[in-house]
Amino acid sequence: MKPVNLQLLSFLIFLPFVISSLDVRLPTGILRGITANGTERWLGIRYALPPIGDQRFKAPVPVTKRSNSIIDASQFGNACPQPEDASLNAPIKEDCLFLNVFRPQNTSSDAALPVLFWIHVRQYTTGAASNPLYEPSQILARSVAINKPIIFVSINYRVNTFGFLASSLVSKEDLNAGLLDQRLAMQFVQDNIAAFGGDPTKVTIWGQSAGAGSVQAHFIYPPSKSLFRAGIGNSAVGPFKNSPDASTFDKPNKPFSRLLANTGCSFGPSALECLRAVPFETLLNISNTMVLGTLNMQLWQPAVGPPGSFVPERASRRIKANDFLHIPYIGGTNLNEGKSFSSTLQNLGLSGRAEDEAFVNFIGHLFIDNSTITPDVYRAFLRMYPANDTSLDAPFNTGDSLYDRATAWYGNEMFLAARRLFVGHASALQPTFAYFFTEFIPGNDPARGVAHATELPLLFGHIPEVASIETDFAQKWQEFYINFVNDLNPGEEWPTFSKNGGSLLQLMRDNITVIRDDFDAAKTAFMNTNKILNEFQK
Structure with missing residues (x-):
């Protein structure tokens, strides 16, 4: 996906101690x-x-110290520790738990607007709310244009080693700290969004990829107190691609x-104390090296802990038992989800047995612990995704047999099957809306097709000139989400999934239409059997 060129922010300069209309008083200070x-x-x-x-x-x-001090809220906070990336648009520091609030201009403090709460993307290992792609001014402008204004909140949360450190030595209260960060940010919104003109009873949480997985995680593992009333998951990962027991990481x-070997710490009661004593830059460099040396950077995944953990x-198991929040939900996938994650297999020129072995090796290395995957499962996938099958990932099949097999398998396993599992159970219990995004955007790489995350420039309104033809379509999709945030329904054009035995809204320019959810059905049904879910530790 090409970098998005955004207009530079222009800042108002306020003299010290001058009362400003953009001062918001919270218990912890005046923002x-x-x-x-x-x-x-x-x-x-x-x-x-x-x-x-x-x-x-x-x-x-949480921050509890009361203050009357004026706090400058004109710049993004630090991005959480991760490998350097220009898209972060902020310094990388361990002190990184910040959020951002955006509202339409001239919103009154008593407007009580619905709130869209954004959880950023990228595999639970990277990303930050300061990425210019997530600048929401176009979404807010559209909400005003259709007389359904909203407030937008975006957050940072800890990722990779700093947010998802997993071990039998990590206390149950601290496991999956990154998800706990998200929950605390939601609590902050409940406590404070009214001061910005928002309604804490009308919060919709939204994410893409790992952000969408996070949305599902908060549905499946909710706190005792309600923090939101609906959710949107673009390309959710189900909520996790792999979630071994915490002890597996040991x-x-x-x-x-x-990590212990690389830092010189030893396993035992003092291991975490030792890791906390490692200088930040040292730990960051070690973590980054481990992240960058892992297939698709998926070094850590949220881990299963003992009772009392997140x-x-x-x-x-919870999804199949219908044990999750029964509130409105939108979820969907893209046509070619797997292409962005399978590039290591592209142009290898393998065939025959060597190609099959590379395909099996790729599957096995996507999981923290592949010792639970039995040989018959690999054989089944070799049969389901045969060599030189031109239907795989069509119409964007590349003719590179190994790559096409991997991309089709990955998209089905990590995204389509995950969407079908959750939506299939949720649709009988709550208003559930599903989509299939099939629009190839001009200027994108045909070898990647309708790839993972290619919808985000449309939804945030950052459309490059070469793709300007997509503007009306993008605004329509924005309106679906704005309607949902306001009314808990995206609109008359979008039926609930439960109607007509599983209806999807195809999202494609000039062809937004309802289609059946029946493609690759046998493959995803196999992926959602207890055997596969257990062996892949989902």
Whole structure:
């Protein structure tokens, strides 16, 4: 996906101690916001104490100290620790638990607008709310244009080693700290969004990829107190591509064991204390090396812990037991989800047995612990995704047999099957809307097709000139989501999934239409059997 060129933000400069219309008083201080791109915004709002020192790897702690001080809210907060990436648009620091609030210009503090709460993407290992792609001014402008204004909130949460450190040594209260960060940010919104003109009873959480998986995680593992009333998941991962028990990470050559070896710490009661004492830059460099050396950077995945932890059992078990929040949900997938994750197999020139072995090796290395995958499962996938099958990932089949097999398998296993499992159960219990995005955007790489995340420039309104033909379609999709945030229904054109035995809305320019959810059905049904879910630890 090409970089998105955005208009530079223009900042208002306020003299010290001058009362501003963009001052918002919270118990923890007076936030001084800015106006930019037709929106009012408060950036870099601290929602938790710095997770540093003794708080490294621990559950987030809310900010409770009361203050009357003026706090500059004109710049994004630090991005959480991860490999350097220009798209972060912020410094990388361990002190990174910040959120941002955007509202339409001239919104009154008593407007009580619905809230769209964005959880950023990228495999639970990278990403930040400060990425310019997630700048929401076009979404807010569209909401005003159709007389359904909303407030937009985006958050940072800890990722990779700093947010998802997993081991039998990590206390149940601290496991999956990144998900706990998200939950605390939602609690902050409940406590404070009214001061910005938002309605805490009308919060919709939205994410894409790992962000969408996070949305599902909050449906499946909710807190005792309601924090949102609906969810949207673009290309959700189900909620996790792989979720072994925390103790699995302790095994030889697994992430926690390797982290100890790389830092010189030893396994035992003092291991976490030792890791907390490692200088930040040292730990960051070690973590980054491990992340970048892992297929698709998926070094850590949310782990299953004991009772009392955020994830006390596998998600698939709860989904099949209908044990999740029964509130409105939108979820869908893209035509070619797997292409972005299978590039390591492209142009290898293999055939015959060597090609099959490379395909099996690719599947096995996508999981933290592949020792649970039995040979008959690999054989089944070799039969389902045969060599030189031109139907795989069509109409964007490349003719590169190994790559096409991997992309089709990955898209079905990690995204389509995951969507069908959750939506299939949810649709009988709550208003559920499903989609299939099939629009190839001009300027994108045909070898990637309708790839993972290619809808985000449309939804956020950052459409390059070469794809300007997509503007009307993009605005229509925005309106579906804005309607849902306001009314818990995307509109008359989009039927619930339960109607007509499983109806999807095909999202394609000039061809938004209802289609049957029956493609690759036998393959995803196999992937959603208890055998596969258990062996893949989902």
